[in-house]
Structure formats: C-alpha cells, structure tokens
Amino acid sequence: MNEFSSQDLFAKISQMTQEDEFFLPLPEGYQKGRTKYVIVMGTVMSGLGKGIFSSCLAKLLQDKGLRVAPIKLEGYLNIDSGTLNPYRHGEVFVLDDGMETDMDLGTYERMLDQNLSRANFATSGQIYSSVLHKERHGDYLGRDVQMIPHVTGEVKLKLRQLAMSAKADVVFVEIGGTVGDLENAFYIEAMRELAYEEGPHSTCFVALTYILEPKTLGEQKSKAAQLGVKQLMQMGIQPDIIVCRSEKPVREQARQKMSVFGNVPLERVVSMHDSASIYAIPAMLRECGLDFEVIRMLKIEDRINLGYERKEWGRWCDFTDKIGRETKSVTIGITGKYTSVRDSYASILNALEHAGIHLGCKVNVKWIETTTVKESNAAEHLRDVDGIIVPGGFGVRGIEGKIACVRYARENGLPYLGLCLGFQAAVIEYARNVCGLKGANSTEVDPKCPDPVIDVLPEQKKIEGLGGNMRLGGRDVEIKPNTKAWELFGKAASVRMRFRHRYEVDPRYIETLEKSGLVFSGKAPNQPIMQILELPNHPFFVGTQAHPELTSRPLRPHPLFTGLVSAAIKRKG
Ligand code: GLN
Numbered sequence: 001m002n003e004f005s006s007q008d009l010f011a012k013i014s015q016m017t018q019e020d021e022f023f024l025p026l027p028e029g030y031q032k033g034r035t036k037y038v039i040v041m042g043t044v045m046s047g048l049g050k051g052i053f054s055s056c057l058a059k060l061l062q063d064k065g066l067r068v069a070p071i072k073l074e075g076y077l078n079i080d081s082g083t084l085n086p087y088r089h090g091e092v093f094v095l096d097d098g099m100e101t102d103m104d105l106g107t108y109e110r111m112l113d114q115n116l117s118r119a120n121f122a123t124s125g126q127i128y129s130s131v132l133h134k135e136r137h138g139d140y141l142g143r144d145v146q147m148i149p150h151v152t153g154e155v156k157l158k159l160r161q162l163a164m165s166a167k168a169d170v171v172f173v174e175i176g177g178t179v180g181d182l183e184n185a186f187y188i189e190a191m192r193e194l195a196y197e198e199g200p201h202s203t204c205f206v207a208l209t210y211i212l213e214p215k216t217l218g219e220q221k222s223k224a225a226q227l228g229v230k231q232l233m234q235m236g237i238q239p240d241i242i243v244c245r246s247e248k249p250v251r252e253q254a255r256q257k258m259s260v261f262g263n264v265p266l267e268r269v270v271s272m273h274d275s276a277s278i279y280a281i282p283a284m285l286r287e288c289g290l291d292f293e294v295i296r297m298l299k300i301e302d303r304i305n306l307g308y309e310r311k312e313w314g315r316w317c318d319f320t321d322k323i324g325r326e327t328k329s330v331t332i333g334i335t336g337k338y339t340s341v342r343d344s345y346a347s348i349l350n351a352l353e354h355a356g357i358h359l360g361c362k363v364n365v366k367w368i369e370t371t372t373v374k375e376s377n378a379a380e381h382l383r384d385v386d387g388i389i390v391p392g393g394f395g396v397r398g399i400e401g402k403i404a405c406v407r408y409a410r411e412n413g414l415p416y417l418g419l420c421l422g423f424q425a426a427v428i429e430y431a432r433n434v435c436g437l438k439g440a441n442s443t444e445v446d447p448k449c450p451d452p453v454i455d456v457l458p459e460q461k462k463i464e465g466l467g468g469n470m471r472l473g474g475r476d477v478e479i480k481p482n483t484k485a486w487e488l489f490g491k492a493a494s495v496r497m498r499f500r501h502r503y504e505v506d507p508r509y510i511e512t513l514e515k516s517g518l519v520f521s522g523k524a525p526n527q528p529i530m531q532i533l534e535l536p537n538h539p540f541f542v543g544t545q546a547h548p549e550l551t552s553r554p555l556r557p558h559p560l561f562t563g564l565v566s567a568a569i570k571r572k573g
Contacts, residue, residue, distance in 0.1 A: 023149035035163035043228025051104030065305030069166035075183035090343030098473030333385035351552035370401025387415035387568035390422030415567035418543030483521035497546035540567030
C-alpha cells in the first residue's frame with residue numbers, strides 16, 4: 001500500500017488505489033494554495049446576515065484588486081430555489097444563466113457588481129443527486145458510498161471547480177442555516193477536511209453569532225454566542241474570526257468574553273451591529289481592520305493593489321456619502337401578496353434604494369394589500385403615494401385590486417412601474433378599459449376568459465412539470481428607438497434583462513393594443529414576445545415582463561427605477 005503524508009496528498013492523488021482511504025476528487029489542473037477560502041457560518045440563530053457579511057468582506061478584498069468568488073451552500077434538498085415560497089424563504093433570485101437561487105445571491109451580485117452563475121450556488125439536493133448519479137455510473141469503483149468521504153468530497157469538488165473557473169484568489173463560502181443543523185453538518189465537515197487538505201494559511205473560518213441584549217436587563221449577554229462557538233469547535237473547527245451581530249455596537253466586555261471562550265484574539269472579534277443601510281457595512285468592517293486581518297491570515301499581502309483600492313474605495317464612498325443626506329423624499333406604493341414579509345421583495349427595495357440615493361431622494365415604501373382594493377376605493381389607497389409598483393407574482397389572489405391600481409395610475413398620471421405580473425396587469429387593464437375587450441384577462445387567472453390577452457408562452461406549452469416550464473434567466477431585449485425606454489437606457493439598441501415567467505402577451509392581441517396607443521418599446525429579438533410597454537402621453541407608465549430589480553446595482557441603479565423615482569419626485573413637486 002502507498003503511504004501518503006497530507007502534504008503529498010495532492011501530488012500523489014493519481015497513484016491512489018482502491019485500498020486507500022483517501023478520496024480527493026480534484027478538478028484537472030487544480031493548484032493547491034492558489035485559491036484561499038473564507039468560510040462563513042452562523043450560530044445562535046438564522047437570519048443573521050451571513051450573506052451580507054460575506055459579501056461586504058468580499059467587496060473589501062475585491063476592491064484591493066483580488067479576484068473573489070462567492071458560493072452559497074444550502075442545506076435543503078431542493079435542487080434549486082425555484083419552488084420555494086417567498087413568504088417563507090425570501091425572494092427567489094434568478095441568475096443570468098437561469099438558475100433560481102436564494103436571495104443571498106442577490107446580495108453578492110449587488111455588493112460585488114458581478115454576474116453570478118450556477119457555479120456559485122449549491123444545495124444538498126444538488127450534491128446528493130450528483131453523488132447518486134456517479135454511483136449509478138460506477139464512478140466509485142466498488143466502494144460503499146459514504147457521507148465521508150464521498151459526499152464531503154463532492155462539496156469540496158464544487159468549491160475547487162469554482163476556484164478554477166473563476167480564477168479566484170479567494171472563494172467566499174457561505175453555509176446556510178446554523179451550526180448544529182443536521183442538514184448542513186456535512187458541509188461543515190467538508191470544510192474541516194478542506195482546511196486540512198489545503199494546509200496552513202489557506203482557509204479562514206468566520207463564526208457569525210448574535211449578542212443578546214434583553215430589554216429587561218439592559219445589558220449585552222454573550223452566553224448563547226459562546227455556546228454556538230463551542231458547538232463549532234466540537235465539530236473540529238476553530239474559528240479565526242468571530243463576528244458579533246447585535247442591535248447596538250457590541251461592548252468591549254462582551255467581545256473580551258467571546259475572545260476568551262473562542263480562542264480568538266480580541267482584534268478578530270468584531271461588532272457588526274444593525275445598520276440603517278447594508279451599504280454602510282463595508283466601512284464598518286474596514287474600520288475594524290478586518291480586511292487586513294484576513295489578508296494577513298491568508299498570506300496574500302503580495303497580491304493586493306493599494307492604488308487600485310484607493311480608486312475603488314473612493315468611488316464607493318462617493319455613493320455611501322449620499323446615504324442619509326437626501327434632500328427630497330417620495331413615497332412609492334408597492335402592491336403585493338406577500339406584503340408582510342420584506343424579504344420577498346428584497347431586490348425591489350434595493351433597486352429603489354439605489355435609485356433614491358442616486359437622485360438624492362429618500363424613498364419611503366407604502367405596502368398595499370390589494371385583496372381589499374376595488375375601482376371604487378383605489379383613489380383612497382393611492383392618495384398618499386407619489387408612484388406605484390405592481391411587482392411580480394403568481395396566482396390569482398389580489399389581481400383585480402392590482403388592475404384597479406393600474407387603472408387609477410393610468411388615468412391620473414400617477415407614475416407606474418409594472419414588473420412581470422405588473423406588466424401583465426397593465427396589458428389586461430388597457431385591453432379592458434381602452435380597447436373595450438371587457439372579458440380580457442390572463443389564463444393564469446381565468447383559463448376560460450373570452451379574451452386571453454395574457455396566455456402561456458407557446459414555447460412553454462410543450463414543457464411539462466412545475467418549475468420546469470418557465471422562461472428563465474437573462475435575455476436580450478430589443479429597444480424601440482425614440483421611446484421612453486430608449487431614452488432611459490441611453491439610446492441603446494438592445495439591453496440584457498432577467499426573466500422568470502410562464503405567461504406573456506398573446507401575439508394575436510398586439511395589433512389591437514398598439515392601435516389603441518399602447519407602445520411596446522422592448523421586444524425579444526426574432527420572436528413576438530413583448531417585454532417592455534409604455535404610454536407616450538403619461539408622465540411615467542412603464543411595464544416590463546422582465547425583473548429589472550434583479551440587475552440594479554448600487555453604483556449603477558437600474559434606469560427603469562431611476563425613471564420611476566424621478567417621475568415621482570416631479571409629481572410631488
Ligand atoms: N405569474 C406570471 C407568469 O408566470 C408572472 C410571473 C412573475 O411575475 N414573475 O408569467
């Protein structure tokens with residue numbers, strides 16, 4: 001039998017036999033030590049903002065000229081997030097390649113101004129299905145297939161593939177859920193193995209935790225956080241950094257306690273307290289020197305470019321300096337089914353924030369539950385808003401209320417932005433009240449309606465199965481010259497937008513709608529798929545079958561959102 005020391009593992013991998021316990025599937029050409037790994041885990045409770053922390057730290061490193069690549073590892077068995085209810089899990093974020101992912105991928109895309117792909121997202125379901133597929137294919141050469149090393153091996157393979165495809169200096173691994181969950185335990189084990197295999201100065205473990213401050217005590221308590229960190233250590237992982245989430249800045253005493261109980265030097269125990277805007281968090285982490293702590297720990301000082309950082313950080317601060325200094329304010333109404341959970345509209349709220357900061361205007365949001373809205377009371381619901389968004393959605397609930405809101409916006413010059421379902425609602429409203437097609441509807445709402453102006457895409461009709469028959473991901477949209485969309489997009493002939501829909505304008509109705517004055521200013525190239533609509537004689541009435549909120553970035557707000565907010569500012573006067 002061959003004998004290997006851990007240092008030799010990579011070199012000798014090709015000589016391993018079936019007798020060896022080592023199992024190290026590596027992408028071809030993988031170079032140990034080239035890519036470093038920062039691994040972010042949560043303790044005490046979920047919803048701490050692991051994605052926010054991880055993306056902010058990644059941003060600080062990216063700004064120094066390093067190539068960073070984030071990946072989220074989800075514990076659930078779903079293959080993607082497409083079938084998840086946004087009310088329970090937050091919005092479904094769609095990537096350009098059509099992957100439906102967790103909303104954290106949106107945080108990464110925005111913070112890093114990077115388009116991500118399915119290489120940046122894994123679920124337990126994907127990992128297991130890949131292992132089972134390999135087993136059936138005979139790839140495991142007569143071995144019994146086990147959680148360790150095969151399932152953990154698959155996790156490491158995914159990370160190393162990303163390291164190579166992204167040519168990353170640092171891969172940021174965010175593990176979903178909290179330490180102690182049964183479903184993510186194999187990810188944590190895989191990270192323990194990764195640290196051993198990659199060797200010293202290759203990994204940096206970050207434990208995110210929560211410091212409680214019960215009102216009755218008026219004092220910060222770190223016990224739960226200590227226990228969480230202890231649990232991580234029981235799994236064989238010594239955190240290198242402890243990030244304390246809390247409502248108010250974490251006091252020195254609580255940090256000292258975490259330092260003592262976690263074997264982590266005090267300068268690496270940092271406070272990440274609540275902040276009015278997530279865009280203020282990179283500065284918070286930078287002020288505690290966390291960026292350089294990580295760079296030193298990973299020994300990549302020689303890879304950074306401080307001149308580049310000065311420029312990038314300057315650009316970022318020009319943006320963040322405007323936060324909280326807005327001189328104007330507007331209120332945008334958002335209609336929607338999931339009105340009680342802000343996470344279901346995370347990207348829309350971000351896109352409004354980007355546009356607002358850019359225009360020096362604070363954007364307040366008023367949630368409008370449309371199940372109670374009718375034509376007779378729409379004015380009452382919309383009296384105090386300066387603009388309105390009808391966002392994406394599925395199913396029939398509240399749709400008539402949304403259509404009533406669209407009518408009010410159209411007839412009263414109220415700035416309107418329709419997103420996906422909101423685009424469809426605008427078409428239905430126009431068909432009914434301007435074209436005189438009283439029975440116009442979407443077949444999603446009423447499959448037997450006399451005028452199905454919105455119907456299942458012909459190309460999608462052929463494909464069966466829930467989640468399998470949607471038009472997903474980035475598509476080019478051809479812009480019609482001399483329209484509002486064309487002006488907003490800087491006179492571009494074509495723009496890239498992201499889609500997630502099953503229904504569209506039935507091409508048989510396009511002529512009727514256009515003859516009555518509706519302008520389709522964005523279309524799919526070579527297909528009669530209508531993607532942007534507008535009304536020329538309205539201050540701002542725009543709908544899109546796409547989801548522009550998914551591609552708005554802090555320093556590059558989406559033009560349709562800046563369009564809406566500027567129109568709202570003008571209306572308010
Ligand atoms: N339910 C509509 C469709 O499937 C709209 C989808 C959406 O708003 N994302 O086409």
